[in-house]
Amino acid sequence: MALVGLADSNSFFASCEKVFRPDLKNSPIVVLSNNDGCIVALTQEVKDLGIQRGEPYFKVEKLLKKSGCAVFSSNYTLYQDISRRIFEILGIFVEDIDLYSIDEAFFSFPEYLNENEVSSYINKLHNTLYRRTGMKVSIGIGRTKTLAKIANHIAKKNNGAFYLSKEKEEKIIKNLPIKEVWGIGYRNAYKLESFKIHTAGALIEKDDKWIRKNFSITGLRTVYELRGIPCINEDDYRIRSFASGISFQKPVTSFEELLESLACHCSVVASKLVSKNIKAGTVGVQINSNRFRDNYYSSFYYIKLTQSSCYGPTFIKACRSCLEHIYKNNVEYKSSRVFVYDFSFSQDRQLSLFDTPNYSSLLKKRDNMALCVKEIETSEGKNVIHPAITYSKRKHDLSSRKYLSPCYTTRWKDIAKVY
DNA sequence: TCTGGGGTCCTAGGACCC
DNA sequence: TCTGGGGTCCTAGGACCC
Numbered sequence: 001m002a003l004v005g006l007a008d009s010n011s012f013f014a015s016c017e018k019v020f021r022p023d024l025k026n027s028p029i030v031v032l033s034n035n036d037g038c039i040v041a042l043t044q045e046v047k048d049l050g051i052q053r054g055e056p057y058f059k060v061e062k063l064l065k066k067s068g069c070a071v072f073s074s075n076y077t078l079y080q081d082i083s084r085r086i087f088e089i090l091g092i093f094v095e096d097i098d099l100y101s102i103d104e105a106f107f108s109f110p111e112y113l114n115e116n117e118v119s120s121y122i123n124k125l126h127n128t129l130y131r132r133t134g135m136k137v138s139i140g141i142g143r144t145k146t147l148a149k150i151a152n153h154i155a156k157k158n159n160g161a162f163y164l165s166k167e168k169e170e171k172i173i174k175n176l177p178i179k180e181v182w183g184i185g186y187r188n189a190y191k192l193e194s195f196k197i198h199t200a201g202a203l204i205e206k207d208d209k210w211i212r213k214n215f216s217i218t219g220l221r222t223v224y225e226l227r228g229i230p231c232i233n234e235d236d237y238r239i240r241s242f243a244s245g246i247s248f249q250k251p252v253t254s255f256e257e258l259l260e261s262l263a264c265h266c267s268v269v270a271s272k273l274v275s276k277n278i279k280a281g282t283v284g285v286q287i288n289s290n291r292f293r294d295n296y297y298s299s300f301y302y303i304k305l306t307q308s309s310c311y312g313p314t315f316i317k318a319c320r321s322c323l324e325h326i327y328k329n330n331v332e333y334k335s336s337r338v339f340v341y342d343f344s345f346s347q348d349r350q351l352s353l354f355d356t357p358n359y360s361s362l363l364k365k366r367d368n369m370a371l372c373v374k375e376i377e378t379s380e381g382k383n384v385i386h387p388a389i390t391y392s393k394r395k396h397d398l399s400s401r402k403y404l405s406p407c408y409t410t411r412w413k414d415i416a417k418v419y
Numbered sequence: 420t421c422t423g424g425g426g427t428c429c430t431a432g433g434a435c436c437c
Numbered sequence: 438t439c440t441g442g443g444g445t446c447c448t449a450g451g452a453c454c455c
Binding site for chain 1: 420421422423424425426427428429430
């Protein structure tokens with residue numbers, strides 16, 4: 001059985017911002033969500049001020065300014081590129097990389113190596129990643145994904161790499177607080193504590209039937225993983241749906257403006273579908289008013305397309321129909337979102353009984369158009385071609401990003417200068 | 420004034436069938 | 438008074454993750 005490894009960057013977004021700003025090496029840093037709304041990444045210095053991830057920025061703005069904290073809007077272009085570089089290097093060292101999120105990846109590791117060999121190999125990996133990207137990436141190794149996650153947690157506190165061997169498991173799990181276990185959120189932690197279970201050690205002692213009854217199959221899987229039996233498979237990460245959405249800077253009330261924002265999201269999802277070489281069979285639209293206000297309104301509607309598609313204008317048309325079902329007058333809308341699911345591979349197309357040859361050739365033309373748009377976006381940049389309906393609004397114009405850093409690694413004019 | 424965005428999985432319960 | 442038993446499929450909502 002192979003060992004499982006987990007590579008995970010520390011305060012990923014905040015660390016990316018530090019790479020090109022050595023002057024901020026020891027400064028507190030926060031990175032804000034879209035629209036500069038919430039804190040989504042923060043360094044230890046900021047955590048020490050008692051601030052948590054998810055905190056609305058306006059509530060702590062004064063405190064942060066007083067402590068000399070550097071503030072950034074999310075620069076996904078930069079983070080995505082640094083992430084790509086990290087995983088590229090990881091691929092030189094290990095096999096079967098399974099990307100879990102922008103800053104995390106599981107991988108497999110040969111078990112025939114002895115403990116010292118594993119430890120020195122992962123230390124070397126950690127150091128190479130730091131030297132070549134400027135990012136501190138913690139490496140944890142264990143018998144299962146859940147154990148690798150625990151090992152990674154320990155690595156973060158030590159020197160960046162940790163191998164949780166079978167021999168060490170018992171001692172470490174015994175006193176591990178239940179809420180630090182991956183897969184146990186605050187609600188289940190609270191529930192477990194009401195049963196007087198406070199540590200992972202106490203949890204793995206419990207009877208399988210009891211766990212299944214109180215915490216469902218998901219809870220039982222976590223317990224098996226803690227016992228060293230792998231239960232979380234790579235298949236679990238197959239994409240089933242994705243979405244594009246954003247909060248507006250100012251409330252939106254008109255049907256046309258909402259549709260315009262949805263059209264921007266359609267372009268984003270269409271482009272993502274083309275790059276993955278898949279088509280979506282269902283399109284959904286969600287619109288929301290401000291959830292912190294009275295009379296909160298949120299509605300969702302979806303349409304199954306007659307033919308799976310990756311063509312933006314087809315999605316826009318579907319969004320218009322969805323919106324007609326859920327749009328209400330006199331509501332101040334705060335956000336909109338487009339979902340796509342029911343994926344199929346691009347080459348399989350099931351024609352319906354009443355399709356005419358003309359219709360299939362139209363569908364072919366649309367496929368080609370979608371590919372063509374993607375090619376233009378790749379060579380000329382994302383904002384050079386877009387549906388006419390979105391002419392006055394681009395996705396990023398809809399939200400505020402006051403503290404955006406340069407795209408150091410992906411745009412020539414933003415490249416770092418050395419004086 | 421201001422409160423993110425993007426995912427996954429599971430379960431209960433309703434609708435429907437024989 | 439009292440209303441079967443065994444399925445499937447779908448959806449909303451909850452819980453979790455980053």
